[in-house]
Amino acid sequence: MANNFSVFDISGRAMSAQLVRLSTSASNLANAGSVATNKADAFRALKPVFKTIGGEQGTATVGVTQVVASQTEPTQRHDPNNPLADKDGNVWEAGVDSAAELVEMMETSRQYQNNVQVLQTAKSLTLDTLRLEK
Amino acid sequence: MADDPLFGVHGNALALRSQRMAMLASNIANAATPNYKAKDFDFQKALAAASADNTSGDTGASLDSAVDGATGYRVPLQASLDGNTVELSTEQTLFAENAVQYRATLSFLQGRIGTVMTALKGE
Numbered sequence: 001m002a003n004n005f006s007v008f009d010i011s012g013r014a015m016s017a018q019l020v021r022l023s024t025s026a027s028n029l030a031n032a033g034s035v036a037t038n039k040a041d042a043f044r045a046l047k048p049v050f051k052t053i054g055g056e057q058g059t060a061t062v063g064v065t066q067v068v069a070s071q072t073e074p075t076q077r078h079d080p081n082n083p084l085a086d087k088d089g090n091v092w093e094a095g096v097d098s099a100a101e102l103v104e105m106m107e108t109s110r111q112y113q114n115n116v117q118v119l120q121t122a123k124s125l126t127l128d129t130l131r132l133e134k
Numbered sequence: 135m136a137d138d139p140l141f142g143v144h145g146n147a148l149a150l151r152s153q154r155m156a157m158l159a160s161n162i163a164n165a166a167t168p169n170y171k172a173k174d175f176d177f178q179k180a181l182a183a184a185s186a187d188n189t190s191g192d193t194g195a196s197l198d199s200a201v202d203g204a205t206g207y208r209v210p211l212q213a214s215l216d217g218n219t220v221e222l223s224t225e226q227t228l229f230a231e232n233a234v235q236y237r238a239t240l241s242f243l244q245g246r247i248g249t250v251m252t253a254l255k256g257e
Contacts, residue, residue: 007159014163021166050167057153057198058173058205060160111165114222118159121233125155128240129148133247 005055007122011115013053013061018112020064021048025105032096035077037084042074043094045101072097140250144242146184149197150177151236158229161208161220168216172208172225177235180204 028045036042048064055061072095080089157173164170183200210219 005156005160007156010156010159010163018166050164052164052167052170055160057156057201058160058175059156060164060170062164062167062170107166114162114165114226117226118162118229121229122155122159125233125236125240128237132240132243 004057005059005061007118010055010059010061011119011122013063014115015112015119017048017050017062017064018108018115020067021050021108022105022112024048024067025101025108028096028101029098029105031094032098032101034094035079035082035084035091036074036094037086037091039074039076039092042092043096044074045070045072045094045096070095140246141243143181143185144239144246146197147181147239148236148243150180150184150201151232151239153197153201154232155229155236157205158225158232161225162222162229165218165220165222165225168218170218170220172210172220173205174208174228175201175204175206177204 024046031043034043046067047070048067050062051065052060053063074092074095076090077093078089079085079091082091085091154175154177157175161172161174164172180200180203183203184197208219208221208224210221211224212221213219
């Protein structure tokens with residue numbers, strides 16, 4: 001693989017990957033607390049899988065290879081008044097850890113910001129280099 | 135380029151600073167990737183190698199081999215569970231430092247170019 005990544009490629013793709021991560025967190029939080037009649041139908045948190053995409057000269061960017069359902073099990077709750085309750089009066093609540101998702105969201109936004117900062121620095125240095133002869 | 139009497143080592147230095155910027159940007163980009171190992175190169179060693187190896191005439195190739203020879207993996211201060219060795223504080227500090235040094239090299243070049251421009255204009 002003979003890719004030669006510039007700083008713009010590296011940070012730009014990393015930002016896209018972090019955006020996918022933010023979207024999955026958003027959909028997990030949106031589905032937190034949703035219930036289903038049986039365990040198989042209950043929502044499970046989605047997690048992106050990050051993978052390094054290697055370039056030349058020690059450069060590497062990052063991409064999302066797939067989005068997988070997490071191992072967090074849906075929780076069973078006794079709620080006979082719920083219209084979705086099964087014959088025993090139980091519902092299955094989505095397997096989403098809201099606190100963990102909020103932490104994930106904060107980490108994602110910090111890392112997105114870091115990449116924006118890198119891009120801004122690279123842009124200003126490139127522009128200064130272009131203006132060198134003036 | 136290194137033998138250039140006008141620009142001295144600054145041509146090589148600028149190219150190496152730019153390569154190091156890409157390498158540090160890669161580390162920051164992969165801050166959340168499991169098993170990613172942060173890389174960096176020793177600027178002084180790479181510049182010395184690039185300046186010594188200027189007889190071939192192919193500046194790009196000698197710069198590439200100089201970077202390869204000086205590249206290594208970063209030793210993390212504290213290992214993380216997922217095998218990732220990026221420590222954002224370290225990477226961001228080095229990125230900022232490298233950016234300032236790039237700008238310093240630019241101002242050296244600017245100075246040299248300004249001198250030549252003044253001589254050419256004869257004002």
